[in-house]
Amino acid sequence: MSQDNAVSQLLDSRLVMVTGKGGTGKTTYAGALAVLAARKGLRTCLCEVDVQRPSLTSVFRVEPKFTPVRIQPDLDFANLSWDEALHAYIESVVPSRRVTNLILSNPVVGRFLDFTPGSREMVVLSAIGALVERYDLVVVDMPASGHAFSLLDITRSALGLFRSGPVRQRATELKGLLADARTRLVFVALPEEMVVNETVETVQKMRNFGLLARDPVVFLNRATLPSLTDAERALLGRLWEAPLDATQREFVLAGRWEDALEQATAHSQTHLAAQLGFGPVLVPPAAPGGTPKDIVEGVAVTLGRAVGLTRREVAWS
Amino acid sequence: MELIDLDAWLDRTRLVVCVGSGGVGKTTTSASIGLYAARRGRRVMVLTIDPARRLANSLGLQQFGNNEHRVDLSVLPDAQGELWAMMLDSRSTFDALIARVAPTPAARDRILDNHVYRHMADTFAGSQDYMATEKLFDIVTSGKYDLVVLDTPPVKNALDFLESPGRLVNFLDERVLKWFLEPAQRGGLAARLMQGTSTLVYKLLGYVFGDDFLEDLSSFFRDFQGLYDGFVERHDKVVRLFSSEQTSFVTVCAPTESSLDVAIFFQDELQKRQLPRGGVVVNQVHRCAGDAHDARAVLGKLAGTVRGDLPDQTVASVLARLGMAHKRLHAITEAEQAMTARLRVAAAGGGFYQEVERQEADVHDLAALTRVGQRIFRPASPL
Numbered sequence: 001m002s003q004d005n006a007v008s009q010l011l012d013s014r015l016v017m018v019t020g021k022g023g024t025g026k027t028t029y030a031g032a033l034a035v036l037a038a039r040k041g042l043r044t045c046l047c048e049v050d051v052q053r054p055s056l057t058s059v060f061r062v063e064p065k066f067t068p069v070r071i072q073p074d075l076d077f078a079n080l081s082w083d084e085a086l087h088a089y090i091e092s093v094v095p096s097r098r099v100t101n102l103i104l105s106n107p108v109v110g111r112f113l114d115f116t117p118g119s120r121e122m123v124v125l126s127a128i129g130a131l132v133e134r135y136d137l138v139v140v141d142m143p144a145s146g147h148a149f150s151l152l153d154i155t156r157s158a159l160g161l162f163r164s165g166p167v168r169q170r171a172t173e174l175k176g177l178l179a180d181a182r183t184r185l186v187f188v189a190l191p192e193e194m195v196v197n198e199t200v201e202t203v204q205k206m207r208n209f210g211l212l213a214r215d216p217v218v219f220l221n222r223a224t225l226p227s228l229t230d231a232e233r234a235l236l237g238r239l240w241e242a243p244l245d246a247t248q249r250e251f252v253l254a255g256r257w258e259d260a261l262e263q264a265t266a267h268s269q270t271h272l273a274a275q276l277g278f279g280p281v282l283v284p285p286a287a288p289g290g291t292p293k294d295i296v297e298g299v300a301v302t303l304g305r306a307v308g309l310t311r312r313e314v315a316w317s
Numbered sequence: 318m319e320l321i322d323l324d325a326w327l328d329r330t331r332l333v334v335c336v337g338s339g340g341v342g343k344t345t346t347s348a349s350i351g352l353y354a355a356r357r358g359r360r361v362m363v364l365t366i367d368p369a370r371r372l373a374n375s376l377g378l379q380q381f382g383n384n385e386h387r388v389d390l391s392v393l394p395d396a397q398g399e400l401w402a403m404m405l406d407s408r409s410t411f412d413a414l415i416a417r418v419a420p421t422p423a424a425r426d427r428i429l430d431n432h433v434y435r436h437m438a439d440t441f442a443g444s445q446d447y448m449a450t451e452k453l454f455d456i457v458t459s460g461k462y463d464l465v466v467l468d469t470p471p472v473k474n475a476l477d478f479l480e481s482p483g484r485l486v487n488f489l490d491e492r493v494l495k496w497f498l499e500p501a502q503r504g505g506l507a508a509r510l511m512q513g514t515s516t517l518v519y520k521l522l523g524y525v526f527g528d529d530f531l532e533d534l535s536s537f538f539r540d541f542q543g544l545y546d547g548f549v550e551r552h553d554k555v556v557r558l559f560s561s562e563q564t565s566f567v568t569v570c571a572p573t574e575s576s577l578d579v580a581i582f583f584q585d586e587l588q589k590r591q592l593p594r595g596g597v598v599v600n601q602v603h604r605c606a607g608d609a610h611d612a613r614a615v616l617g618k619l620a621g622t623v624r625g626d627l628p629d630q631t632v633a634s635v636l637a638r639l640g641m642a643h644k645r646l647h648a649i650t651e652a653e654q655a656m657t658a659r660l661r662v663a664a665a666g667g668g669f670y671q672e673v674e675r676q677e678a679d680v681h682d683l684a685a686l687t688r689v690g691q692r693i694f695r696p697a698s699p700l
Contacts, residue, residue, distance in 0.1 A: 023341060023571065023575070164529055194340075239623060254605070288645075292574055
């Protein structure tokens with residue numbers, strides 16, 4: 001899929017959930033996509049899911065709360081903590097506030113919910129569902145791919161576990177939300193074998209479990225395509241074989257690393273396309289030493305070009 | 318500044334717990350430490366969770382599930398000890414745990430068949446973390462190994478895996494069990510007043526979660542009743558094991574803002590919980606000593622000699638490229654050093670500090686693991 005198509009399709013969705021193996025930059029992409037949506041005039045909510053230390057705080061200079069806070073024009077930011085999501089959830093399924101408090105103040109109930117299989121996932125998913133009702137687009141910074149799978153798969157488990165009652169009904173609704181064509185999953189990957197394999201495995205597993213209404217979008221982060229000619233690579237190889245002093249070695253090694261990264265990008269691109277049936281969207285690496293805000297802004301600017309937004313329109317201070 | 322002898326640290330340690338965020342080479346670090354110790358003559362078990370397939374293959378782990386698997390070290394003739402590895406399968410660990418603490422075979426079968434248990438074992442948050450500690454305890458106390466290296470799951474909420482046994486124990490707390498099992502059988506005035514609330518809450522739970530579920534849950538509790546003491550005892554032992562003098566936590570990270578943030582957080586948490594901090598390993602570090610060198614001056618002559626039949630044009634373009642690549646490498650190195658300096662200030666007093674350079678290729682065989690191990694065990698500076 002071309003970058004233009006991918007980004008504009010994502011901005012056409014109601015719910016975009018961003019996941020990936022740890023360390024790939026999924027939080028960065030969630031932030032960048034939310035910024036782009038807001039710049040396009042969509043009422044957008046960006047959320048992190050039950051994190052103790054929200055990682056986008058330094059990017060937007062706001063500590064997110066369960067109730068979304070406005071951080072930029074058309075852009076709100078929330079942290080769906082489990083405790084507050086639980087409160088909101090119980091409120092939404094029991095008739096009166098007094099009864100909600102009665103339930104939640106009972107110590108046994110606390111433990112019961114703390115341990116009941118999937119109760120965390122259910123209430124968090126439910127909170128996401130509630131936000132989707134209120135915004136044009138909700139962008140979720142999901143847990144890393146393994147945990148993201150259990151979060152999405154929870155509707156299936158809940159339908160197995162709860163044979164009647166409002167939880168079952170809610171699980172059915174959430175299953176509908178996940179199966180909606182305007183719900184899209186985004187995977188952020190790196191041109192590294194382990195990351196690419198985990199991406200392929202998670203996508204295939206989600207497909208097998210019927211969790212994907214449409215193909216997800218895969219961003220291959222820090223991607224640089226091969227740029228050396230065969231002759232250049234041959235010379236680099238001969239230099240590497242030659243006796244090198246420390247300084248010379250450093251230069252040759254720098255070149256070899258860049259070439260290896262480029263080859264890895266090409267290989268990852270081919271492998272993802274072959275295994276998934278669609279190709280990744282390539283995004284070049286950020287300049288080293290940038291702050292988290294610089295990095296999110298950089299990705300937003302790059303992806304923004306695909307939907308006709310200029311750097312000036314995307315950047316924020 | 319006096320350097321820390323990591324060989325001595327390793328020799329007095331019986332359990333190494335590697336913690337850190339995902340994607341920073343935690344499994345590689347765990348395996349490298351294990352292999353290094355085995356070469357020094359220790360009997361080592363590396364307990365890992367879902368490692369990269371090729372690394373698993375290099376350790377001979379394919380479909381071994383919960384089996385202890387001995388890694389063939391015959392290609393390393395100087396290796397005097399043994400290296401064992403095991404890949405965690407949380408479901409079978411949980412089943413084995415139930416089998417061990419259940420009073421009778423019939424009770425065991427009832428639990429294993431219970432609707433709630435079947436879902437819980439598969440899906441409840443943190444079950445994998447809990448099972449890691451459960452299996453670990455088994456392995457450490459088996460007496461078969463004199464060093465165990467635990468590669469922890471990349472948990473989102475830091476040291477959750479240490480608390481999961483506590484959560485299970487809390488859940489099985491007798492008061493909770495009684496509340497579910499005997500909602501209507503309480504005496505005394507206070508209890509009867511409470512009972513009004515409890516009955517209502519129970520009813521409401523039934524309304525929210527469905528009566529069927531509460532029934533499933535009650536029978537689950539009934540079967541679990543006798544297991545409480547067993548869990549509490551094991552939990553206490555696991556906690557003691559983690560805070561023992563022979564245990565050492567190693568925080569693994571990569572030189573990126575987010576990974577270093579997590580590492581600083583882990584070091585803080587370990588200190589707060591008074592858990593023994595071994596030190597920090599920063600993987601995937603770039604190094605570039607030189608600055609402002611001209612690729613033509615450094616390599617021009619050499620490139621001319623080795624170029625052979627390759628055209629002049631190629632020599633010029635490769636030199637230009639190497640100049641740019643070197644400049645970029647230099648910029649990366651400087652940015653990383655600024656970031657790791659921040660870690661070293663924030664984690665001061667937290668054990669050793671070791672950097673491992675980025676490897677030229679993916680680490681997935683014994684030779685590469687040996688190289689990484691040798692890097693880790695150089696004398697390290699203190700934090």
